[in-house]
Amino acid sequence: MSTSNVAIGSAAVSGMWVELDAKIRSHEAQVGVIGLGYVGLPLALTFKNAGFTVAGFDVDTRRVSELRSGHSYITDIPDAEVGEAVASGKLLATDDLNRIAEMDAVIICVPTPLRKTKDPDLSYVLSAVEAIAKGLRRGQLIVLESTTYPGTTEELVIPRLEETGLRVGEDFFLAFSPERVDPGNKKYPPSRIPKVVGGATERCAQLAALLYAQCIEEVMTVSSTRVAEMVKLLENTFRSVNIALANEIALMCAHTGIDVWEVIKAASTKPFGFMPFYPGPGLGGHCIPIDPIYLLWKARADGFPLRFIDLADEINSGMPRAVAIRAMQLLNLQGKAFKGARVHILGVTYKRDISDIRESPALEIIKLCLAAGAELFYSDPFVPVLSVEGRRFESLPVSPEVLRQCDLAMIVTDHSSFDYRLIADHAPLVFDTRNASAGLRRPNIVRL
Ligand SMILES: NC(=O)c1ccc[n+]([C@@H]2O[C@H](COP(=O)([O-])OP(=O)(O)OC[C@H]3O[C@@H](n4cnc5c(N)ncnc54)[C@H](O)[C@@H]3O)[C@@H](O)[C@H]2O)c1
Structure with missing residues (x-):
């Protein structure tokens, strides 16, 4: 590539960056949330409450029509909040994934369960990434929030999005930001839970951090998507291991009458x-029993035994x-x-x-x-x-x-x-x- 091409290329990149930056700051950016469950719906409403127009995408047509008729299927979120958001036109619920291409920022909040074999099931993430790839355009910011093992964004998401011919950090921006919502916790709604963001490049991190800063009180940027992915797994492994300790001590205390x-x-x-x-x-729910197993799987694949997770899983289950x-x-x-x-x-x-x-x-x-x-x-x-x-x-x-x-x-x-x-x-x-x-x-x- 000649020097002038590089100059033209980087001018185009910074033009795109400046444009998205301005749209985010003015709240004119269209925000899309893929997966309207326990994580995605509260997040979509948090962006809507900050003044953004938000489109929520879900393949579950029943959920989409419930939202459209002003009904919330999540206990924490009252029907009135959904009804008002939909009626105001600031929250659109749809199963038309082709419209993802219209979004300036797209946040993925789909499930990451385990297979029966206890291997990570990334099929939901991959199908959401596939839907994004179909309409990926220059200047879009993509953020993965679904909990997953370190390396997912780099090893699975970037290659699929770059198959489009567009380059991360140059044509589109990509980050990982772990979801930390605590359903039922009124003290900490999404806007009050500090957000950790790791970008595929520095620019990606800056844009994603800027986006979250519009509706979340505190945003911390880390050096890579891998670090951000690992943060979430450390948090939930910490809980799983400590709960296992409490469980084992409880059984011992019961045995000795304490x-x-x-x-x-x-x-x-x-x-x-x-x-x-x-x-x-x-343990129960979609996080604590599952997330440490994602880390265990990754550690094993890398030939590193993680004994605490295995033991905690054995005690808790x-x-x-x-x-x-x-x-x-x-x-x-x-x-x-x-x-x-x-x-x-x-x-x-x-x-x-x-x-x-x-x-x-x-x-x-x-x-x-x-x-x-x-x-x-x-x-x-x-x-x-x-x-x-x-x-x-x-x-x-x-x-x-x-x-x-x-x-x-x-x-x-x-x-x-x-x-x-x-x-x-x-x-x-x-x-x-x-x-x-x-x-x-x-x-x-x-x-x-
Ligand atoms: N629930 C929690 O408390 C919690 C907390 C922190 C992190 N997380 C993580 O957040 C992620 C989402 O969890 P959740 O509890 O919100 O799951 P959920 O099952 O409540 O919601 C996920 C939604 O995604 C939809 N979906 C699945 N595939 C899709 C696709 N390809 N396109 C569009 N929509 C699709 C499903 O229909 C569903 O409505 C998981 O990775 C989970 O580990 C969850």
């Missing part, structure tokens, strides 16, 4: 060097079984067989005050209880109907009459709307796996 909750509460008074993590019936066995022992101590016992599960979502049951430990506990012959009932204000092992259950009201009829009430999810005093007053035996009944001293309550 109240683990009292221990954690007292240890938490230390103002440095200790951070409380709590035991529970097992064994918790539903440990909880079910304990429930059997508790009934046994009362002279009751588990077979035929009426077991009432309180809360089936993977954590409190949300409606998400993905990977919820309650499902595994229910399966184990059914396999052991228990008669099963459940209550969950967020899940009116539940299917497990081909059986359909309906949520029951948490009333004195219902509670009196069970042999064991098991608190699996500590929803704040449950009346724990009422539960303790009327259930003959309560097994509390979340310490939701803290403060109630009753002989019929047993804690994990």
Whole structure:
């Protein structure tokens, strides 16, 4: 390439950059969000609330039409917010992926689950990238937010987008920015959770950071997409490993008759060097049980063993079984067989005050209880109907009459709307796996 061509080329690049930069600053940039789930929908609304016109893309036509009719399928987001956003014309929900080409900035928020073999399933990311590649044009900014192993952006996304003949950092811009949303957490809406951004090039990072800075209070730029990808996996591996430690200590404490909750509460008074993590019936949701396995897979592929992740996974995924066995022992101590016992599960979502049951430990506990012959009932204000092992259950009201009829009430999810005093007053035996009944001293309550 001659010097003048380089000069023309870089002038064109900086022209494109300046144009996108100005559009972002003036909020005239069209923002597209691919995948309108727990992550994508709140993010789309965050950009809309900052004054951008946002198009949300989803292949699930049912979700698209629900949004168009002003209905939110995510507990945290009220119907009114979606209805107002759609009616104002500032949020468009569509399954027409051809319109991605019209966007100035495109953010990918599609699922990254595991295959049955526990290998990363990047098919959703790849199909979203495919849809972008079809209409990729000069001057577009693409950001991947889906959680994935370090190297995904460089090894999978860049090659596919560059097959179009366009060059990253020259013709289009690309970054990775991990999603850190915490569903159900009112204290930290997306705008208040600091955002980490790593670009494929410095310019890519600058543009992506500028975009997020329009609606997120704090943005931190790191040196590469790999670092940004690794940040998310470190965060969730940290949680998984520490929860596993709390779980193992809880099992040991139960074995020796020590109240683990009292221990954690007292240890938490230390103002440095200790951070409380709590035991529970097992991990759930789309993040903590899955993300560390992405890292494990990558480490193994690179020939590096990551022992903490394996061990934490083993302990955490064994918790539903440990909880079910304990429930059997508790009934046994009362002279009751588990077979035929009426077991009432309180809360089936993977954590409190949300409606998400993905990977919820309650499902595994229910399966184990059914396999052991228990008669099963459940209550969950967020899940009116539940299917497990081909059986359909309906949520029951948490009333004195219902509670009196069970042999064991098991608190699996500590929803704040449950009346724990009422539960303790009327259930003959309560097994509390979340310490939701803290403060109630009753002989019929047993804690994990
Ligand atoms: N849920 C969380 O709390 C959370 C928190 C942090 C990070 N994450 C990560 O964010 C990503 C998204 O998670 P989520 O919980 O929002 O998932 P989700 O299943 O709630 O939503 C994903 C949406 O993407 C849509 N989709 C799938 N493939 C598509 C495609 N090719 N084009 C358009 N739409 C498509 C699906 O129909 C679905 O509506 C995952 O990588 C997850 O690990 C999730």
